[in-house]
Amino acid sequence: MSDHPAPRTARNIPALLLALRQEEFNGAVTVSGSPGGTIHLERGLVLAIETPGTPTAETLLLRSGRISEAAWNAALAATGSTDGRLERALIAEGALSAAELEIICAAAAFDGAFAMALSTPTGWQVTESATPPALALRPGLEPQQLFDETTHRRTRLTALWGPPAELSRTRFRAATRSGNEAARIHHRHQDLLAAATGRNTPRDIGFALGRGLFAVMLDLARLDARRLLHADQARPADTAPSVAPRTPPAGRPTATVGPLPRRTPGHHAPAAQHAPHSPTTPAEPPIASSTEKGQP
C-alpha cells in the first residue's frame, strides 16, 4: 500500500514532505544517498529523522553519558507497560524529564534534516509500514520548520566559515597553544579541541562527544576563526561526510619491537608454551612437548 502518485512526481525531498503533510501521511520516507536516512512521519508531521550523518536522539543520550546503559535497558524493558512508547518509559523510570526529552528529540530531528541537506539525495522511497523510531517527538514538527531552520543554519555557516558541505568533510587538528591560553577556553571548546585529532570529520566528533552535527560544525568554525585549529586538506574525492568504517591513517609507521609471535600450525594452546622443559617427564602429553621451541 505504498501507492502515492503525487509524491512520486515530487521534484525533491522538501516538495515530497509538503505533499505528504497535505495528505496527513503516516509512515516513513527512506532517502538513499550519502549520508541518506529515514524521515518518520505521523499525520505528515516529522517525528524523527534517523541518518548516519548525525547522532540520533538515542545516540545523543547514551554517548553524552546523559543516561546510563542500565537506565536505557530498564526503560526498554518497561516499554510493555507504556504501550510500547520508549519516551513514556524513560520518563516513568525517572531517567529524564519530559521537557528534556523533547529538547533532545527536537534537536536530533533538526540536526538530521541539516545533515541530510548537505548532499543531494540519489532517490527516495515512501513506505507506510515502516519500523517506528526508537524515540519520537509528539506532536511532530512541521516540515516547513525544518526547511527554514536548515536554510538558516547553512547561511550562518557560510557567513562564518564557507561552504557547509566542505566544512562537513574537513578534518581539523587542534593547534598547539600555551597553558595560559588554554585556561581561557571554556570547557565545551576544550572538549572539542581534545576530540579534533586531524583524522576525524565533524560528524565523527559529534558521535564521539554525543553532540549534534550542526553544533559541532559551528563550534569548529568559531575555533578555526580564533586560529585554535588547523584544517587538514579536504580530500576532493569525498562528496559527503564519510560513513564508511574507519581505516587506520596511512603513512603512520607501525612500531615493531622484537620478532612477532609465531603460530605453529596445528597447535593453538598457549598453555603449551609453559609446559615443563623436561621431555623426560613420563606424564607429559606428546602434543605439549612438540610445541616447545627448538624441538626438531
Place this chain on the structure above:
Amino acid sequence: MRTLDASLSDVLGCPGTVGVLLVDAVSGLGYASAGDTGAIGTGGELAELAELVAEQLHEAGAEGELENIVVSSRQRHHIVQVVPRHGDPLLLAVVIDREQTNLALALRQTATQAGKLLA
C-alpha cells in the same frame, strides 16, 4: 501540546512578563516560545550574543560560567538566562515590562523558572 509549551506558558504568567523564548545556546534552535517575542531577536542571534559575552568574559579571566545577560531599554528589560544541562546549555530569554515589575524580582523569578524548566 508539548511539555515545553506548557512550561513557557507558566513563565509568561509571571507578573510583568511580556514574552518568553527558549533556545539552544549553541545552535540557536528555538524549542518553544510564548507571548510577544518580537523584540528578543532570533535564536541564532541570542546564541551569538551569549557566545560573544561568554567568550569575552573568559578572555578577561572571569571564573565560572556565564549566568545571565540583562539588556534594558526605556520600557523593557530583556533577561537572557543560561539554563545549564548535561550537554549544550539552553537560553531562556524573557521580556519584562519595566512598569509592572522591578529588575531584581524579575531576575530572581527567571532564575527560579530556569531551574524548574528541565526538572
